Amino acid sequence: MSRKKAVKGKGSAKSPKASPSSGRDSGRTGKGLAAAAAPSSGLVYPSRPSISNSGEFYDIAFKVMLVGDSGVGKTCLLVRFKDGAFLAGSFISTVGIDFRNKVMSIDAVKIWDTAGQERFRSVTHAYYRDAHALLLLYDVTNKASFDNIRAWLTEIHEYAQQDVVVMLLGNKADSTHDRVVKREEGEKLAKEFGVPFMETSAKSGLNVELAFTAVAKELKHRTMKEPDEPKFQLQEYVNKEVRTAGCCRS
Ligand SMILES: Nc1nc2c(ncn2[C@@H]2O[C@H](COP(=O)(O)OP(=O)(O)OP(=O)(O)O)[C@@H](O)[C@H]2O)c(=O)[nH]1
Numbered sequence: 001m002s003r004k005k006a007v008k009g010k011g012s013a014k015s016p017k018a019s020p021s022s023g024r025d026s027g028r029t030g031k032g033l034a035a036a037a038a039p040s041s042g043l044v045y046p047s048r049p050s051i052s053n054s055g056e057f058y059d060i061a062f063k064v065m066l067v068g069d070s071g072v073g074k075t076c077l078l079v080r081f082k083d084g085a086f087l088a089g090s091f092i093s094t095v096g097i098d099f100r101n102k103v104m105s106i107d108a109v110k111i112w113d114t115a116g117q118e119r120f121r122s123v124t125h126a127y128y129r130d131a132h133a134l135l136l137l138y139d140v141t142n143k144a145s146f147d148n149i150r151a152w153l154t155e156i157h158e159y160a161q162q163d164v165v166v167m168l169l170g171n172k173a174d175s176t177h178d179r180v181v182k183r184e185e186g187e188k189l190a191k192e193f194g195v196p197f198m199e200t201s202a203k204s205g206l207n208v209e210l211a212f213t214a215v216a217k218e219l220k221h222r223t224m225k226e227p228d229e230p231k232f233q234l235q236e237y238v239n240k241e242v243r244t245a246g247c248c249r250s
């Protein structure tokens with residue numbers, strides 16, 4: 001897929017039919033970037049923009065979009081992945097859409113963090129088309145966010161590329177006392193829709209890196225694979241690598 005480009009010194013770097021909920025629509029606002037650069041074309045890796053990391057420039061290899069109800073932890077997951085930290089404190093709901101770049105081994109990934117609030121849906125729809133992978137989150141302590149996954153999948157079908165990689169994530173797996181959605185329920189739903197699944201925690205870091213690495217591997221394999229090579233088995237890879245909430249290893 002993408003390659004490290006060059007060392008250039010110090011670089012700079014409509015509501016869905018079934019309507020996923022916006023339970024916190026009246027929530028606080030603050031960060032976000034509704035007018036972020038408009039998406040270009042689809043999955044054919046057009047002239048890729050570059051990002052820099054410690055003075056080295058990389059092509060953006062792929063774009064990942066985080067979607068799901070407001071409050072499920074999309075922004076926190078992204079911050080955990082990007083900066084290795086948990087955004088504790090009061091919840092600041094994303095406005096429109098925001099993005100971060102991250103260099104993973106030799107590839108760079110651009111991650112769009114979408115607002116879960118329904119009033120921003122028309123803004124986020126425009127970005128689906130450009131995404132190579134979608135991480136669809138629900139909150140294991142919020143049943144409504146889980147029930148809305150079907151509606152989110154309908155929305156994804158409608159707006160995203162047909163071959164977009166979708167992974168279902170049950171976030172906040174650290175919240176054992178408040179949990180209302182069992183891991184098995186997430187697994188069952190994912191199986192029904194034929195998408196890979198795992199539980200994550202932006203708070204503890206559980207499986208956060210793995211979620212991004214797994215979709216990166218899938219996308220990379222698709223691009224590099226020889227015609228007679230077998231398909232990368234994303235769920236198998238995830239099953240092998242996944243760690244379970246409650247276990248010592250996060
Ligand atoms: N316990 C726990 N809390 C979390 C986790 N991830 C996020 N939170 C909390 O959940 C709240 C919402 O997190 P955000 O990441 O802002 O939610 P969001 O999905 O980006 O919400 P919108 O921007 O409105 O779509 C915050 O108060 C976080 O601290 C997690 O893994 N565990």
Ligand SMILES: [Mg+2]
Pocket residue numbers: 074075076092093094113114115116
């Ligand atoms: Mg957010």
